[in-house]
Amino acid sequence: MDLAVWQIIILVILAFFSILDSLTLNIGCQYPVIIGTFTGLIMGDITLGLAIGATLQLMVLGVGTYGGASIPDFTTGAIVGTAFAAMSHQNAEFAIGIAVPVGLLMVQLDVLARFTNTFFLHRVDKNIAMNNIAGVRRNVLLGALPWGLSRAIPVFIMLVFGKKIVDFIVNEMPDWLMGGLKVSGGILPVVGIAILLRYLPTNKFVAYLIIGFVAAAYLKVPMLGVALIGLALAIIFFKQNFNKQVVLAGNSTTNMMGVENEDGEYED
Known part of the structure; x- marks a missing residue:
């Protein structure tokens, strides 16, 4: 044909x-x-x-x-x-x-x-x-x-x-x-x-970059393993910053409303 x-x-x-x-x-x-x-x-x-x-x-x-x-x-x-x-x-x-x-x-x-x-x-x-x-x-x-x-x-x-x-x-x-x-x-x-x-933002996450490089270049971790390590680090980073934001938001609300007294009212 x-x-x-x-x-x-x-x-x-x-x-x-x-x-x-x-x-x-x-x-x-x-x-x-x-x-x-x-x-x-x-x-x-x-x-x-x-x-x-x-x-x-x-x-x-x-x-x-x-x-x-x-x-x-x-x-x-x-x-x-x-x-x-x-x-x-x-x-x-x-x-x-x-x-x-x-x-x-x-x-x-x-x-x-x-x-x-x-x-x-x-x-x-x-x-x-x-x-x-x-x-x-x-x-x-x-x-x-x-x-x-x-x-x-x-x-x-x-x-x-x-x-x-x-x-x-x-x-x-x-x-x-x-x-x-x-x-x-x-x-x-x-x-x-x-x-x-x-x-x-390499300067901010240079430690994570080094971890990924060592895992791939020296430990011979497959790409899927490196990706999973990156995912784990991302989850840890997110949780840490999320909790920090919650604490900061709570402190900000307290400062704006004042301190709660025994009667449940806020005082400056």
Whole structure:
């Protein structure tokens, strides 16, 4: 089974908007289970697409791009895997075997998209300095292009040239390029976390920050454990401050009303 031109066009458009949905739109198209189902509908096998998308969805539950981190894009993998499985009349296991390397490849392309997008970011800063609102709006919209094209172009190439191109890109990409992208991908989360800490009340809660760092870096506590420690500290902090506010509120009321005498009346 060969893909029709209209199927390739729709799948490329779907890949383009799926990453934009995860960044801004948030209408649900960033989830592999949704995109897999749509791809299955386009390919004429909605059951296969749903099975592939649901399997990939389980692989990304609880995973997010917080702090500028790049994660495997199994949404794009769901598109390619479902399309190849439907074309070759294979099962979901075959599709997952294709979708996983595609999702891992998207990590590197995600880093490239982030770097490319800085061009428009500098233009936004320049237009802000010039008080050019129209220019700011235009470059913000243009900034979506690197993100969308980082998914649309690979999907187009894969659908046109087939599975061999995926294996070639993954296996034959130069070590210097892969190494550089991995280093960049490791730096981006650190920069993102630093930006977050810049705007958070870090000085006030630096003790909690140290506890979380020690738990994660030295004690090797999993992220769920670190999150639970943070939750416990937040509960303790809330209770302490809530009780303090109640005491302060009570003292304030007493000072305003005076001291209660033996007859139950308040005296200044």
